[in-house]
Amino acid sequence: MQEKHETVLLHEAVEALAIEPTDTIVDATFGSGGHANEIISHLKEKGRYIGIDVDETALRHPVNELKNATLVQGNFRELESKLETLNIKKVDGILADLGWRMEQFSGNGKGFSFRLDEPLLMTLGEPADYPFTARDIVNEWDETVLADIIFGYGEDRFARRIAKRIVETRVETPIETSVQLADIVYAASPAAVRRGRVHPATKTFQALRIAVNDELEALESFITQSIASLAPQGRLAIITFHSLEDRVVKHRFREAAAAELGIVITKRPITPSTEELEENPRARSAKLRIFEKN
Ligand SMILES: C[S@@+](CC[C@H](N)C(=O)[O-])C[C@H]1O[C@@H](n2cnc3c(N)ncnc32)[C@H](O)[C@@H]1O
Structure with a gap:
């Protein structure tokens, strides 16, 4: 529901x-x-x-x-x-x-939620109108810039480890979906964060959304x-x-x-x-x- x-x-x-x-x-x-x-x-x-x-x-x-x-x-x-x-x-x-x-996070096909496996877009409006999508950021941007985004817009203190893991993964396979990204962030997070009340990918998702939509x-x-x-x-x-x-x-x-x-x-x-x-x-x-x- x-x-x-x-x-x-x-x-x-x-x-x-x-x-x-x-x-x-x-x-x-x-x-x-x-x-x-x-x-x-x-x-x-x-x-x-x-x-x-x-x-x-x-x-x-x-x-x-x-x-x-x-x-x-x-x-x-x-x-x-x-x-x-x-x-x-x-x-x-x-x-x-x-x-x-x-409602906007649940099933609009843009990958805003890490609970649904959708293409990683995160654009508020039509993706074609945006200079880049979340997919572009995670697959193409430099590790340091990625870390700065996750730290700056997500305030995630594990930003560097997460960025490193993203870059290591994308060399093997492109990161195309929200669940794929959530799994990478989960794997990069320390055990204490994994056990927490909030999903470890919450801050990374917030950061990407803020960046994509400026x-x-x-x-x-x-x-x-x-x-x-x-x-x-x-x-x-x-x-x-x-x-x-x-x-x-x-x-x-x-x-x-x-x-x-x-x-x-x-x-x-x-x-x-x-x-x-x-x-x-x-x-x-x-x-x-x-x-x-x-
Ligand atoms: C928290 S909801 C507002 C709820 C509303 N006050 C109510 O009582 O139903 C935020 C809304 O702002 C819209 N929104 C977010 N950023 C926006 C922007 N830059 N320009 C216009 N609308 C935006 C979203 O699409 C969403 O529908």
């Missing part, structure tokens, strides 16, 4: 936007519409909702009725051009709930464009799920505040309540940060 996506920090994130009924709100990661419905419930007829998702299948989820609701397929790194196409100059609130939905650059660019697109007192709220993303958000917000573009509302990130964590343990790494434009 496919697991359903549970919206994380639902009320906290929508409250963070301090929505007025006539506001224009951008939901940059529409997903399965969980935050969307909550946002829309705060808007009246004159309010406007724009939902963006890079994954076209996400946009098939139903949303509650609102006259001015628009769903757009695209990457949030194209925020300004998407708004321009819709003839929107300024918005009052922007939400991004980063990462992926469970996720951190996309996030930086999205933050800059968001702040530029906000009306005075407009708010940007971002939920992250790993420390690399959280660091980008924290630093960008600080830089924007230092440049007197606005203020950081959250001195410390908002995290899920005990009740939410009991119901959805996957929310444990979520952090919400809020910025308000001057």
